[in-house]
Amino acid sequence: MADPSSYRPSPGQIPDSPGVYKFRDEHRRVIYVGKAKNLRQRVANYFQDLTHLHPRTRTMVTTAASVEWTVVSTEVEALQLEYTWIKEFDPRFNVKYRDDKSYPYLAVTLNEEFPRVQVMRGAKKKGVRYFGPYGHAWAIRETVDLMLRVFPVRTCSAGVFKNAARTGRPCLLGYIDKCSAPCVGRVTPEEHRELAEDFCDFMAGRTGTYIRRLEKDMMQAAEEMEYERAARLRDDAGALKRAMEKSAVVLADATDADLIAVAEDELEAALQIFHVRGGRVRGQRGWVTDKVEAVDTAGLVEHALQQLYGEERGDAVPKEVLVPALPEDTAAVSQWLAERRGSQVSLRIPQRGDKKDLMATVQRNAQQALGLHKTKRASDLTTRSRALEEIAEALGLDAAPLRIECYDISHLQGDDVVASMVVFEDGLARKSEYRRFQIKGFEGQDDVRSMHEVIGRRFKRYLQEKERTGEWEQTPPVSGEAPHPAQSPLAPDPTQVPSASDPTQVSPGSPFPGPTQGTPAPAADATDPRDTDSRGDDGREDDGRPKRFAYPPQLVVVDGGQPQVAAARRALEELGIDDIAVCGLAKRLEEVWLPDDDDPVVLPRSSEGLYLLQRVRDEAHRFAITYQRSKRAKRIRSSPLDDVAGLGETRKQALIKHFGSVKKLRQATIEEICQVPGIGRRTAESVAAALASAAPAAPAVNTATGEIMEEDDGGTS
Numbered sequence: 001m002a003d004p005s006s007y008r009p010s011p012g013q014i015p016d017s018p019g020v021y022k023f024r025d026e027h028r029r030v031i032y033v034g035k036a037k038n039l040r041q042r043v044a045n046y047f048q049d050l051t052h053l054h055p056r057t058r059t060m061v062t063t064a065a066s067v068e069w070t071v072v073s074t075e076v077e078a079l080q081l082e083y084t085w086i087k088e089f090d091p092r093f094n095v096k097y098r099d100d101k102s103y104p105y106l107a108v109t110l111n112e113e114f115p116r117v118q119v120m121r122g123a124k125k126k127g128v129r130y131f132g133p134y135g136h137a138w139a140i141r142e143t144v145d146l147m148l149r150v151f152p153v154r155t156c157s158a159g160v161f162k163n164a165a166r167t168g169r170p171c172l173l174g175y176i177d178k179c180s181a182p183c184v185g186r187v188t189p190e191e192h193r194e195l196a197e198d199f200c201d202f203m204a205g206r207t208g209t210y211i212r213r214l215e216k217d218m219m220q221a222a223e224e225m226e227y228e229r230a231a232r233l234r235d236d237a238g239a240l241k242r243a244m245e246k247s248a249v250v251l252a253d254a255t256d257a258d259l260i261a262v263a264e265d266e267l268e269a270a271l272q273i274f275h276v277r278g279g280r281v282r283g284q285r286g287w288v289t290d291k292v293e294a295v296d297t298a299g300l301v302e303h304a305l306q307q308l309y310g311e312e313r314g315d316a317v318p319k320e321v322l323v324p325a326l327p328e329d330t331a332a333v334s335q336w337l338a339e340r341r342g343s344q345v346s347l348r349i350p351q352r353g354d355k356k357d358l359m360a361t362v363q364r365n366a367q368q369a370l371g372l373h374k375t376k377r378a379s380d381l382t383t384r385s386r387a388l389e390e391i392a393e394a395l396g397l398d399a400a401p402l403r404i405e406c407y408d409i410s411h412l413q414g415d416d417v418v419a420s421m422v423v424f425e426d427g428l429a430r431k432s433e434y435r436r437f438q439i440k441g442f443e444g445q446d447d448v449r450s451m452h453e454v455i456g457r458r459f460k461r462y463l464q465e466k467e468r469t470g471e472w473e474q475t476p477p478v479s480g481e482a483p484h485p486a487q488s489p490l491a492p493d494p495t496q497v498p499s500a501s502d503p504t505q506v507s508p509g510s511p512f513p514g515p516t517q518g519t520p521a522p523a524a525d526a527t528d529p530r531d532t533d534s535r536g537d538d539g540r541e542d543d544g545r546p547k548r549f550a551y552p553p554q555l556v557v558v559d560g561g562q563p564q565v566a567a568a569r570r571a572l573e574e575l576g577i578d579d580i581a582v583c584g585l586a587k588r589l590e591e592v593w594l595p596d597d598d599d600p601v602v603l604p605r606s607s608e609g610l611y612l613l614q615r616v617r618d619e620a621h622r623f624a625i626t627y628q629r630s631k632r633a634k635r636i637r638s639s640p641l642d643d644v645a646g647l648g649e650t651r652k653q654a655l656i657k658h659f660g661s662v663k664k665l666r667q668a669t670i671e672e673i674c675q676v677p678g679i680g681r682r683t684a685e686s687v688a689a690a691l692a693s694a695a696p697a698a699p700a701v702n703t704a705t706g707e708i709m710e711e712d713d714g715g716t717s
Contacts, residue, residue: 004061008047014040019071020081023064023093027465030089032060032293035078037329039069054294060093075332076339083306090432093293095269095303105132106140108153108200113189114161114182115196117144117153124311131203132275132283146239148178150210151199154192155179204277204315211237255279257320258308259350259359262300263366267291269300270370273308274362277318286366288373302327309340317341322350322359383608384427390609391555394601395594397581401555402426405458406616407568408559409439409450410624416631417445419454420624423553424616436627448563455556455571462552463575552580559617561586561593561600569595585617644683644690651678655687666691 019039023032023046036042046053046061053061072078086094107120111127119137124130132140144155154161156171156179164170164183174181182192202210214237221230259274268290275283287304295303301323309317317340327333330347337345350356388400404424411417423433441453556572558564565584572580583601584593590610591600603610640662641652658676659665665673665687673684 004047004050004064007064007066009043009067014043014069015071016040017071018073018075018078019069020078020085021067021069022085022089022091023060024066024068025063026065030085030091031064032091032093033082033085033089035075035082037075037078039071043067043069056093056291057294060293063093075329076336079306079329079332079336083310086306087310095289095291095293095295095300096307104137104140105130106144106203107131108196110193110196110200114154114192117148117155117196117199129200130316131200131277145178147199147202148173149239150214150236151195151202152178152180153196153199154182156183203282255320255355256318257322257355258318259322259355259362260301260304260308260324261359261362261366262297262304262324263363263370264291264297264300265370268370268374270366270373271300271304272362272366272369273304274358275318276358284365286369288369297325298327301325302333305333305337309337313340314342317345319343320346320348322348322355324349324359324363384612387427387608387612390603390607391612394592394603394609395555395581395583397554399554401553401581403551403553404555404557404616405553406557406559406620407451407454408617408620408624409447409454410621410628411439411445412628412632413445416628417450418624418628418631419450420620420627421454421458422616422620422623424612424619427612429619434623436623438631447560448567451558451560451564452567452571455558455568456574459552459572459575459577459580463577554581556580556582557613557616557620558582558584559587559620560584561591565593565595585613587617590614640690640693641687644686647683647687651676651683654678662691 016038018035018037020033020035021039021043022030025031034042046057046067050058050062070081072081085091086096090096104119104121105124107118108129108131109116109118109127110129111125119140120128120130148155152173155173156164160171161183164174164181168184170179170181170184170186173179174184174186180187180192180195182189187195198210214233218230218233218237221227221233255276256278257276259276261272263270263272268288270286270288272286273284274281287307289300305321305323305327317337319341321337326347326349334345334347337347350359385400388402391397392400402425406422406424407419409417409419417439419437419439421435421437423430425433435458437454437457439450439453442449556568558568561584565582568582568584572578572582582595585591586593586600589600589602590605591602592610592613593600603613641647641655654676655665655673656662659668668688670681670684670688673679673687674681679687
């Protein structure tokens with residue numbers, strides 16, 4: 001526990017301008033990000049008598065080891081920079097709304113030549129129009145099925161679309177008039193795009209225009225005695241009305257608004273959002289968060305607005321946002337929302353009428369969500385605690401292993417050998433800590449040797465972090481005695497590359513210019529490019545983000561039996577680490593193996609501890625095999641053209657398109673290759689040489705007829 005006075009800035013050192021400040025812990029991780037109109041006043045509040053601070057604030061300032069700040073020009077810039085840093089550094093003491101589900105959206109891909117209507121989840125893409133979110137995907141599909149009668153927009157995948165265009169036959173929806181079949185040219189791209197835009201207008205709430213137009217056309221068709229057409233128009237209007245009935249009118253003035261309600265207690269808060277478009281509820285979602293910082297309802301609302309609209313632009317930000325409490329700096333937040341929308345946004349508390357009644361409904365949903373969450377969490381927390389206690393008792397540990405790391409090796413007959421590392425904290429998967437490795441120390445299949453290499457590389461990085469931060473004291477060896485691995489500097493890996501420079505300064509291209517003050521970060525250590533994670537490896541270590549290998553587990557679990565456990569223990573001993581427990585879980589009988597024990601530990605089949613170990617092992621296996629399959633698929637998709645220096649993807653595609661396949665390209669002369677636009681003679685010679693040196697693949701054979709299949713697909717050879 002640190003004394004805040006040890007890193008308190010000198011009087012007058014902090015500017016009295018708007019800005020954003022960061023607290024870092026002893027490992028240089030950013031643990032809290034905040035903004036202020038006046039940095040001097042706000043930061044000084046953290047260094048008053050500890051007894052006067054809120055318990056959570058007191059925990060934060062005693063965990064921190066330094067504070068630094070960045071000056072910006074306006075309060076709106078401070079709001080934006082705070083959001084950016086919270087998203088980037090994931091500080092442990094900031095409120096973060098998380099949900100255990102991915103809400104589905106109805107999406108229209110207006111960025112394609114022939115826009116497609118589909119259900120989408122996950123991150124939003126540029127050029128795609130989104131409606132929702134919805135509670136269930138089936139609700140979207142029911143609505144779309146009704147609306148395709150009137151707006152027959154494409155819903156098929158790219159593969160189905162291309163196949164239909166190639167064969168000249170549309171899919172079933174094209175035959176039953178629920179798709180305008182642009183794949184076979186029934187409508188032009190312009191006509192199909194107009195249909196997609198009309199679909200978007202209807203979903204955005206402009207419904208009356210289309211229903212009145214259909215009813216007018218229906219009456220006109222009836223007067224002209226075109227009764228079949230009139231009946232179809234009548235059915236179309238009925239379909240649109242049924243689609244509208246699925247979302248009842250809640251605001252009579254056709255308002256576009258988001259309503260946000262908060263239910264909270266001392267420890268947690270639940271947030272509910274209703275998205276109202278055209279007076280109808282078009283979507284709903286909710287989050288639950290731990291109150292890890294001292295924050296009131298207004299602060300929770302401000303954090304929610306940042307998370308809701310931080311990545312949104314245009315109509316995704318509504319004209320009106322109704323909240324239970326206004327943020328501390330309402331003017332700055334309103335201006336920030338207006339900049340994101342491109343027009344004025346009203347941020348207020350509803351006082352009377354339909355909007356107040358609807359807010360009460362949203363509030364009841366928030367209360368119910370909080371109660372349900374606390375009931376589930378109490379049960380889950382009890383189960384996880386019992387599982388960790390059972391593991392500690394079975395393995396003879398002094399305390400429950402709050403951080404467990406599990407390793408698994410995956411390969412296909414000795415090729416593409418990889419390893420995975422998954423992390424469970426407090427019995428829950430911590431996916432941001434997952435890592436993956438390529439085995440490059442040797443060739444071939446040897447799970448035991450692979451496990452030794454992976455454990456050694458992982459904990460070598462851990463010792464490097466301790467050495468860099470000064471936590472690992474080096475002591476000189478006794479004269480004439482070889483230095484102990486834990487007492488000597490770790491030899492650098494020849495494959496390591498230098499990391500980024502000090503990231504505490506604002507980058508030259510940053511929209512928030514201004515000096516960054518405080519304790520400078522020490523230079524980051526080198527990283528092994530073979531040790532990567534699922535998010536990619538940018539080589540930066542000391543910028544406040546969670547580091548890759550800096551934190552040790554209390555328990556290492558390996559997928560395997562005695563040989564793998566012995567290899568893991570030997571790797572730790574070679575590095576001088578003797579305070580981390582190791583065990584293995586064998587698949588055959590689900591036995592738990594310990595180092596130096598001839599007999600396994602057998603946990604009861606009903607044991608929560610065994611169930612947790614199985615979950616950890618299975619997750620490591622899933623993560624490893626997914627990585628191994630992706631590497632194998634990438635290798636299979638490789639082409640001899642990949643080895644031609646200076647030949648990019650565009651010119652490779654031009655060559656394949658010109659000749660039709662790699663086989664035909666291999667048969668071409670250098671002069672014929674030079675005829676491809678963008679291919680000079682030197683490049684043509686390199687292509688010909690690469691194809692000549694690459695052995696052609698064995699011909700494909702139809703196993704039913706014995707016929708040799710000709711290569712005509714332009715893929716790999």
